[in-house]
Amino acid sequence: xxxxxxxxxxxxxxxxxxxxxxxxxxxxxxxxxxxxxxxxxxxxxxxxxxxxxxxxxxxxxxxxxxxxxxxxxxxxxxxxxxxxxxxxxxxxxxxxxxxxxxxxxxxxxxxxxxxxxxxxxxxxxxxxxxxxxxxxxxxxxxxxxxxxxxxxxxxxxxxxxxxxxxxxxxxxxxxxxxxxxxxxxxxxxxxxxxxxxxxxxxxxxxxxxxxxxxxxxxxxxxxxxxxxxxxxxxxxxxxxxxxxxxxxxxxxxxxxxxxxxxxxxxxxxxxxxxx
Amino acid sequence: xxxxxxxxxxxxxxxxxxxxxxxxxxxxxxxxxxxxxxxxxxxxxxxxxxxxxxxxxxxxxxxxxxxxxxxxxxxxxxxxxxxxxxxxxxxxxxxxxxxxxxxx
Numbered sequence: 178x179x180x181x182x183x184x185x186x187x188x189x190x191x192x193x194x195x196x197x198x199x200x201x202x203x204x205x206x207x208x209x210x211x212x213x214x215x216x217x218x219x220x221x222x223x224x225x226x227x228x229x230x231x232x233x234x235x236x237x238x239x240x241x242x243x244x245x246x247x248x249x250x251x252x253x254x255x256x257x258x259x260x261x262x263x264x265x266x267x268x269x270x271x272x273x274x275x276x277x278x279x280x281x282x283x284x285x286x287x288x289x290x291x292x293x294x295x296x297x298x299x300x301x302x303x304x305x306x307x308x309x310x311x312x313x314x315x316x317x318x319x320x321x322x323x324x325x326x327x328x329x330x331x332x333x334x335x336x337x338x339x340x341x342x343x344x345x346x347x348x349x350x351x352x353x354x355x356x357x358x359x360x361x362x363x364x365x366x367x368x369x370x371x372x373x374x375x376x377x378x379x380x381x382x383x384x385x386x387x388x389x390x391x392x393x394x395x396x397x398x399x400x401x402x403x404x405x406x407x408x409x410x411x412x413x414x415x416x417x418x419x420x421x422x423x424x425x426x427x428x429x430x431x432x433x434x435x436x437x438x439x440x441x442x443x444x445x446x447x448x449x450x451x452x
Numbered sequence: 453x454x455x456x457x458x459x460x461x462x463x464x465x466x467x468x469x470x471x472x473x474x475x476x477x478x479x480x481x482x483x484x485x486x487x488x489x490x491x492x493x494x495x496x497x498x499x500x501x502x503x504x505x506x507x508x509x510x511x512x513x514x515x516x517x518x519x520x521x522x523x524x525x526x527x528x529x530x531x532x533x534x535x536x537x538x539x540x541x542x543x544x545x546x547x548x549x550x551x552x553x554x555x556x
Contacts, residue, residue, distance in 0.1 A: 203500070212518070
């Protein structure tokens with residue numbers, strides 16, 4: 178491997194470290210090392226440095242396990258991808274793991290103390306025997322447990338979104354072909370929109386909540402009592418169940434409630450369960 | 453090398469080297485290579501940890517038109533080295549005893 182390849186891979190992988198000075202210190206160590214060893218950009222590096230991935234991982238683990246960052250508030254989490262399943266997983270550290278097909282460099286990410294942005298550029302599908310072949314990538318975002326996120330926006334076209342134990346103020350989740358599964362969320366305003374796929378949400382929802390799907394059911398399992406919500410449920414085909422009691426298709430419980438739920442599905446049932 | 457080396461031993465050796473003279477990354481790596489196998493890693497994570505724990509500190513020196521980062525040992529690092537040295541001596545004696553079939 179050439180020095181410049183080593184440095185560019187290292188720089189890319191160390192991007193998961195949120196503290197910029199930690200990243201710079203590590204990169205500087207290696208770039209000084211090569212200079213002092215007389216290894217230029219196009220020179221081949223010693224064999225023991227070939228495993229740049231494990232070197233990066235060791236640095237990242239060291240920083241994460243011994244870090245000054247106590248900030249558990251994230252301003253923005255933005256995920257804007259095309260062919261990918263998105264998983265947001267509670268963890269004791271912040272990390273982004275992207276599992277994509279080989280040579281798929283379409284996904285890029287950027288993590289700072291305040292903001293995480295993950296994006297995918299459109300790539301042309303590979304045609305095999307006339308069929309367009311697109312392999313879905315898996316994007317796993319590990320978020321420090323109990324961190325509070327001000328704004329989350331997650332969009333994918335072909336793929337679902339799955340998250341658990343998220344706490345946020347404003348959340349917008351959209352998928353064209355794939356479901357949205359949000360487990361144990363605590364949120365202020367939540368917006369979920371799917372064309373082909375189901376929506377499942379459980380947790381404590383406050384503020385203004387909207388769920389829309391064309392082909393798929395909507396299931397909510399909520400902590401608050403139904404009296405605390407203003408509820409509007411609409412569908413054309415399929416049943417509507419609110420806590421097994423039968424309600425009219427349009428139901429508005431208390432107009433003075435500060436929390437609202439609007440759920441719409443064309444072909445699919447809507448189930449609301451309150452604890 | 454047949455023996456697995458833990459991070460405490462690596463730290464002890466880094467401290468011993470830096471105790472003798474201030475070093476920069478490359479020279480430190482070369483010294484460590486005399487005793488250890490560096491199959492897939494370098495010593496940056498160890499240096500970083502020693503620095504975070506307050507045993508080492510850094511300063512930059514201008515060298516042929518660029519900065520070179522040097523590491524030097526702190527007071528805390530000196531007492532840590534002392535501690536490692538005593539630990540190592542008794543560990544080494546015990547192993548030697550067993551290896552040579554001797555008795556305490």
